[in-house]
Amino acid sequence: MTRAHLSRRSFLTLAGTAAATVAAASVWTRSRHARHGAGTHAAAEGAWRSSGGVLELDLVAEDTTVAIPGGPPRALTYNGLLPGPVLEVHPGDAVRLRLRNRLDQPTNLHYHGLHIPPGGTADNVFLSVDPGASQTYAFTLPADHPAGTFYYHPHRHGTVADQVFGGLGGVLIVRGALDHIPEVAAAREQVLFLKDLPAGGGTAGVMGMGMGMGGMMLGREGPVLTVNGKVNPELSVPAGGLLRLRIVNGSNARFWRLALEDHPLHLIASDGGALEAPVELQELLLAPGERAEVLVQANRSAGRYRLLNLPYARVRGGMGMGMRGGMGMGMGRGPGAGPGPGAGRGQQSQETIATLTYAGSVAPLPLPRRLLPVQPLPEPVRTRRFELNHGMAPGQGLVFLINGRPYDHHRTDTRVRLGDTEDWEVMNTGVMDHPFHVHINPFQVISRNGTPEPYRAWKDVVLVRPGETVRIRTRFADFAGRTVYHCHIFDHEELGMMGNLEIDA
Numbered sequence: 001m002t003r004a005h006l007s008r009r010s011f012l013t014l015a016g017t018a019a020a021t022v023a024a025a026s027v028w029t030r031s032r033h034a035r036h037g038a039g040t041h042a043a044a045e046g047a048w049r050s051s052g053g054v055l056e057l058d059l060v061a062e063d064t065t066v067a068i069p070g071g072p073p074r075a076l077t078y079n080g081l082l083p084g085p086v087l088e089v090h091p092g093d094a095v096r097l098r099l100r101n102r103l104d105q106p107t108n109l110h111y112h113g114l115h116i117p118p119g120g121t122a123d124n125v126f127l128s129v130d131p132g133a134s135q136t137y138a139f140t141l142p143a144d145h146p147a148g149t150f151y152y153h154p155h156r157h158g159t160v161a162d163q164v165f166g167g168l169g170g171v172l173i174v175r176g177a178l179d180h181i182p183e184v185a186a187a188r189e190q191v192l193f194l195k196d197l198p199a200g201g202g203t204a205g206v207m208g209m210g211m212g213m214g215g216m217m218l219g220r221e222g223p224v225l226t227v228n229g230k231v232n233p234e235l236s237v238p239a240g241g242l243l244r245l246r247i248v249n250g251s252n253a254r255f256w257r258l259a260l261e262d263h264p265l266h267l268i269a270s271d272g273g274a275l276e277a278p279v280e281l282q283e284l285l286l287a288p289g290e291r292a293e294v295l296v297q298a299n300r301s302a303g304r305y306r307l308l309n310l311p312y313a314r315v316r317g318g319m320g321m322g323m324r325g326g327m328g329m330g331m332g333r334g335p336g337a338g339p340g341p342g343a344g345r346g347q348q349s350q351e352t353i354a355t356l357t358y359a360g361s362v363a364p365l366p367l368p369r370r371l372l373p374v375q376p377l378p379e380p381v382r383t384r385r386f387e388l389n390h391g392m393a394p395g396q397g398l399v400f401l402i403n404g405r406p407y408d409h410h411r412t413d414t415r416v417r418l419g420d421t422e423d424w425e426v427m428n429t430g431v432m433d434h435p436f437h438v439h440i441n442p443f444q445v446i447s448r449n450g451t452p453e454p455y456r457a458w459k460d461v462v463l464v465r466p467g468e469t470v471r472i473r474t475r476f477a478d479f480a481g482r483t484v485y486h487c488h489i490f491d492h493e494e495l496g497m498m499g500n501l502e503i504d505a
């Protein structure tokens, strides 16, 4: 039995009380050091790894104190941590995860991006775990599940936006073929969980800025930008080496537009895993729920380089809510277009969110030339249309709509057949960006306003800007049952922008 495994057992034994959660955190630190003692940097920081094909742990959701300069004194955390513990599994692993709800409202868990069943105790977003109650999630990852960077977070309709804004969420790594590519394996690995929090005072999500309907309509953002729960943390890479960043946008509504001074980002994986070959980017835009893995080549002179979050406007004005900028700003521009002047909701100036230094050196490492095949999907048996917009509902005010309707728990909006491949045309006729997310099955983006995507990739969130129509292709593989698709700005989801998807066997 490894020391890490012993520590995990200790944690399971101790996790019964709040005090024990703190004790477990220190046990954890020791086990992390033990695992890093061999000199490898491949392990995700503080990762909670499967052992013998099983990942088993308790996740305690509660309102706890946190230490974030300028941030709220309290936040919603898993096991007292913000972000929650990094979970690391392999294809074929069994996952057994007991969620204990110590919040004062119902919650649950969603395994964002995983291809697992939508019912039972797997990725069942219709489960509701009451305050004081527990729920054990048990499922097995398919043996051929792609490697990648995934994301666990609450998904209980009615409380999800408050809870994500309040701090809940964590990274789930599936380690597999991508990790065995020599150039990728040689890189130093670093998780970057991106989350904005309200400024000090009360609990995030309870006292956060932008509360009330106006804030929710726009999508609440906080001014305190954190990376792995820290303000401007230090990252390091040996000169000549490669840094592999696994980046997750864990925000309720904030878009992150990243650039690293003097270093291009070499995209190697998107939401659902590896690309076929690296794609060089000068900047990377991530909407809520999106993930990316990039390689950074430490081939500049030694120094300090700022990882910047650049301004981005995700509301195009015209809502009469005090935003600058005219109606239709940004419409008709290409997908790579940045924000215009007079940007709407979103960050107005660039901010440093982390700092990279070179420490030590290694013989220069090359970038990989090829990654993994991304198989094209067969021609679709059917094409459906989804129109994203907003409107006024009697007694409700502004609601967010898919095909003219706000979410109804009891209605089946879309019924598909297991095994079918379909194209979905998602069009945004409103004035705000909407990142469209589908559960259980990843998709490939085929085209944007008729222009083919430049490369194939597996995605589960796709940004659809005002005026855009994005064509995605997906196959309803392996798992029948009921699940959802929705806007990944959680406030928009809560205000109606979600639909029920029934996959018939």
Ligand SMILES: [Cu+2]
Pocket (backbone or CB within 6 Å): 433, 434, 435, 487, 488, 489, 492, 493, 497
């Ligand atoms: Cu939205």
